[in-house]
Each structure stands twice: as C-alpha cells, then as structure tokens.
Amino acid sequence: MNIKELVIISGKGGTGKTSLTAALAKLSGHCVLADCDVDAADLHLVTSPQREKEEPFMAGWEAVIDSQKCVGCGICQNLCRYGAVLNSTQTDTKSTVKFVIEKAFCEGCGVCVWGCPAEAIELKSKLSGQWFQSRTPYGPMIHARLGIASENSGKLVSQVRFLAKEIAQAEQYDLIITDGPPGIGCPVIASITGASHLLVVTEPTLSGAHDLERVLKLAAHFQLSVSVCINKWDLNPEQTGLIENQALNHKAKLAGRIPYDPVFSEAQVKGISVSEMDSIPVKEAVDHIWSHLKSYL
C-alpha cells in the first residue's frame, strides 16, 4: 500500500500547528498521527489518546567518572570542548581535587575517556527519553517525550516517524499526519525529509513572514511540495496578502485562511480539536484546507 505522509510545520512557534493537526485528523477520520515536536509535545492534549505502549528511548552516550579512580590530573577538563567536566565539590583524604561530568553538557564523544591516564572514565549508553503508542478515535498515534535537558531530538523524531510508518503498514492506514516542531534546524529536517506533502501554518505578522521565508527555502532545499495556510489572517489582512504572494513566489500552494478565534484555546481546555467546536467560520476554514490538501495526498 502507498502510504502518504502530511507533515505540518511552521517555522515560527505558536502559530497553531498542533490545533490544526488535530482538526485535520478529525476530518480525515482514519489516519496515523505522529507528534514530532518531541521538545514540547502537545498533540496528546487534544486527541484523547488511550496509551497502549511505553518504551524507553536510548540514544547516545554519556561519560561517567569513577571518583575512586580519578587522580585529579584535569586532562579530561582540558580536552572537553563542551565544558562538561566540572570540579567536584568533594575531595579525598589527600585533598585531591576530583572531577565530575555535568550530564546536561556532555555530548558523549569519548575524548575524556581516551585522554584519562587513570582509566577512570567510561561511556554509558544514555536514556534520552520515552516514546509512546496510543489509540485515538481516528487511529494509532506515536508520540514521545525527550528527557529534560537531553539531546538527540533529531534521532527521536526519526524514531517516531519510523514507528508511525511501521504501524501504518501493519494496520493498513494510507495516511500519516505528522505534527512537526518549530524552527528550521535538526528536528525539523528530521521531520520533513521524504514527506509526501508539507503544510506550513503561519500568521500575518512580520515574524511570521520572515520565518515562512526560511522554512520555504528549507522545503525547496529538500525538494518538497508545500502548501501554506494563514492562521489569524484577519489580525492583519494586508500582511496576509503579502504573505500569500510570498508563498506563491516560492511556488507553494495556498491552502486557505483561518480567522482569529478564541475557539483555538477553548478547544484545548476541552481537550478536543477545533473542528469539533461550534465556530462556523473556523470549521469552514479547516474544511477548505482539508479539501485542498486531499488533492496532494
């Protein structure tokens, strides 16, 4: 079966990616959901998921210094380029200054292990987060949580997308809807490579326009087909027009406009998607976006 994947991104944060993802899932009625905003995952708050599975996400390494073996020479501290080797507050009976690794800064490169003359440092594999498989009214959902102060968000994103494809194949779903992270960096690149179609959600502000420009260039870099929709368009109709022209200049399609409406936050409070709320203008706007997207999926 040919599985299509729609990825929703925005460049700028807080433009309504997650709310729109949930609404599109509701309209599709039958899809796999993937929450790739693993830094700050929120899709589970508006899709009423029942959790079926919870697994650790092991990725990368972290150095650990054995304080019994540490001779306090400081070679590791000189070699470490991440500033992750700190002076320990504890000293031994001979008042030797010992060293400790600050986990939040360690990237697990192993240079300290290589340099240590006392063989006091080893690399341990690192628990970087968790991933979950849940069941929503529309189908299965894969989501994740990166550990506090962890790295490897790109790898966790790839893992979430891999699992979403796996379950789509196993359960015969032909559509995956992916809620992407903000920005244009590592986790965004991991979210969009190989997607069938991108939907960029923006807003009619100078920041929205500026960030859209960068995200469209990124999409062009990966040769992906893109549609753009503008949330809260009526806050600044003039800017909305400019952004739509900007999108067309980049050969993106226009998916539609969504009006500024408090139902976006009200739906979150109720834990449901905006398309289940009784705002006719928002419903019509989201319906329009969905029928536009269907022709690319």
Next chain:
Amino acid sequence: MMNYPPLQIAIASGKGGTGKTTLAVNLAFALEVPVRLLDCDVEEPNAHLYFYAGLKESVPVSVQVPEIDFALCQFCGDCSRFCRFNALAVGKKTALVFKELCHNCGGCKLVCPHQAIREVPWVIGKKEIVSQDSVELIQGCLDIGRVQASPLIRIIRKEASKDKLTLIDCPPGTTCPMIAAVEGSDYALLVTEPTPFGLNDLKLAVETLRVLKIPFGIILNRSQGKDSIIHSYCREEGINILMEIPDRRQIAEACSRGELAFCQDEEIRSQLRELLPTIMMQINFSMVSPEGVRP
C-alpha cells in the same frame, strides 16, 4: 537614569509563539538604559524586525571540522572507529568526512597516529549586529539546511556584555538549543499563556531550569485576568508570576505590524520597568537561600 549591573537574563519558554521575542524587545526598549540583546533563536531570529535601522554588520560564523591530509593518511580507520557520531568513514583507499554529523569534539585529530587530520572552519551561519537608541542587538542566524543550532548559539552567547545588562532571547523547547541559550544566565523569565499547551510546555521548561539551577519567574502573556490553570500551577509550585500581559486583540494587531506594542501601553511599560528591581531582589534572595545557590 538608573543603571543595572551586568546581569544576564534569559527570556525562554517551552512552547513557541508565547511572546518571548515580543517581551525581550519591548523590555530592552522600555528600560531606557544601555542593554545588549542577544537573539539566540538562531533557527528563526526575529528580534531585528523591531529595529528600523536594519542589520548593520554581518560576520560569518564557523565551527571546526576535520579535514584529512591524504599525503599522510594511511587509511587505518582509527578516526572513524573513535567517532561516536559516524562523521568519518574510512575505506581501503579513501576517507570521507560528513561535516553535518560532526560534533566538533576534536577526537579524530587526537587519535590519528599519522597526524593526517587537521581542523578547518566550516561556515554554519552568521552573527549580525544592529543598534538603535540604547539597545544593541547581536543575533545569530543559522544558514538554511544546517543542523548546528547549538554550536552557533554557544558562539552568540559569548557576546554577553561585561558591563551592562544582557537580555537573551532563547529558542523554544527544552533541549540542546534552549539549554545552550539559558546556560550561564543569572535569571530566566519564562513566558507562557493560559492554555493547556502553555501549561504543559511551561512545566517542562520549569523542570529544565531546576536541573540547570537557574532562578526564574513567570510572565503570563495573553492573560484573561481571571484565575487560570497557570495561576493554580504556580501556586502549587510556589513560583512567582512576575507580570501579566492582558489578552487584547489591539495588542496582537500592533505586534503583527512589528510595533513595540507593550511599550505603547503606559501601564504595561511601567510594569516592564518594575521587573528588573524585582528580579534583582529575587537573585539576592536566592544567593542567601541554600537551595538557590548557583554552582
């Protein structure tokens, strides 16, 4: 005119679009004292959009990546076995460097028995500067298609001023880029909004700052004025809400035009000016409280 010590104050949030940049820029201008503003949201830097002067100076920023000298390389593969990030591949007669995967640890150069590896700069973005009135902005801008947000942030972060107040506009999230931006700050302002997404992501940001032992307070943006889920969370956790900015369409519209919307409102502006004395009191307080001592 009052002057402030060279404190470093990070403006952060778990969730994107809560108003970090709006707060950072408005605060910088509202204070009317010399301020250095670092835009560390290098994937999508936006603070400069509030400066009518336009970006003045632009310097390429690079990281060090390995380069193999094939006159010396014996294709032994020690570098590739050492590299935990799979940034080097060595075959019988060839060796490749995947710069995108390199974490710049310098390990390959250290382990090479033939001194065949040297480090060369590789451009990942730009450092851009503009000044207007009392505010000096230094921003990082990641080149499109690059993944090295955190290294670029660490470079911009070194521009914190030694003699005046520094405000740091951070990227959203709670992982490497956000940590690179908040690290070393004396205090963090967490900007949030009274929605379930806002609360969920605020909790993650609070946990992160506690791990990093950075004192913080909350700025509640788009406040509906009533008792919200953010208020009850902060009460339970004993966290201060330093300021509430009302949810007004008028403010949203002014922001969309790139205006200093908070500075235009006399009441919000005077509250912004009150923030610094409050923060300084809290930092002093945390210096005498054993839980709050910074390492």
